[in-house]
Amino acid sequence: MITDELENELRSVFARSAESIAIPQQARRRLLQRDYHPKTVNRRLAAGLAAAAIAAAGIAVPLTAGGGSQPATAGPVMRLASYTFRLPAGYKLAAATSPPCHAFVVTALPASLVPPHGPVAQNPPHDAGMKAAASASGGCILAVLAPPYTPTTAMPDPEAPAAAHPVRVGRYHGAIIHSRIFVTDIRNRRQAARHGITPGWSSFTQLYVQLPAGGGKMRDLVIGAKQLSDSALIQIAANGLSS
């Protein structure tokens, strides 16, 4: 049995030795400049639930509204974790993988990642999951809580794009950004066609709200809108977070 004295000496000499090792600047640059292509989806989970895989990566929420700004408190209620969001009139709760929401979630993945069958029910993708609602005019709301993270001074919110503008969402900090995406790409065009999705550009607004997750960590509620004003979107989020 190793004695306490020897253990203490070992700790001391290891600490001193490690302190004397500095990573050379050029080596550090070489290591950090390389593009490691971090994977954003779990291939097994992606089998059958593309939306959930996107949720795990903390993807934003496209919302295709019926047109123009709408009252934020006239429609159905969407529950996400312990939060309750009142949606605009004309929306009905729907599966994220059903039309029209699937246009955003299925096309975000290469076809090879989405086989026709998958044990989705046995593999819940995320504790909070993803919620969706759709309107008869083809609108869609997808709501997701991103995984917890530890904010740093350099990166207070790693989920939100750097170009997002800070906003206040009730008593929480948030960031909002207007994005334009191509809803399908060359790799999954065949799959998109199978689901009746026409490739094309789509503009939407994303809202990231930083929520405390305990233990010094934060997590983002990510929500967005198309053809919905920033203020209406923020109101939906703020009302839901204060409920």
Next chain:
Amino acid sequence: MQRVTGTASKRRFEAFAADAADALFRTGCLMTGDAGEAEDLVQETFIQVARRWHRVAAMDHPVAYARRILINLALDGARRRSRQRAELEPHGGQPELADESAARALQAIDDLAEFRWALARLPPRERAVLVLRYWADLPVAEVAATLGCSAGTVKSTASRGAARLAQILTKNQPPAGQPTTPASSREGTP
């Protein structure tokens, strides 16, 4: 959306890599005694972490997970090298130094490069146990889980490794002309 997903995830990975690079490099140096090899280990570790980033990002301690990968890569590399080497250094036999003498030998270290040179002479598994237990300061159970062995094995390996380390420091000196710092980096600075 794919672009948006990739951007957020990539930024999180980059932040992780920037945070973890120093600690992983130091662990790599302690495991190999060579800055170039340490850099290769850190790079391979980042590659492997990136492959599993969708899971690693949600972990409480992604750096600990990365360190585990690095240690196992270092052990794999050591095994490969030892298979390739024609002449193996004699690692067999039990070290003779008692704990008290070993502690004295460690206390007497004033050249940390000499310590790293001696550490590099240990069998890889003993080195890994000492690095994880006394540099990473992991509990015995966690070292055992990382290396896939029992807690008893960790304790006995740590004891044997510490004694052997002290014995090397007491009886041997680095050969003349052999670098005693973690080998020169690729740009030629120590």
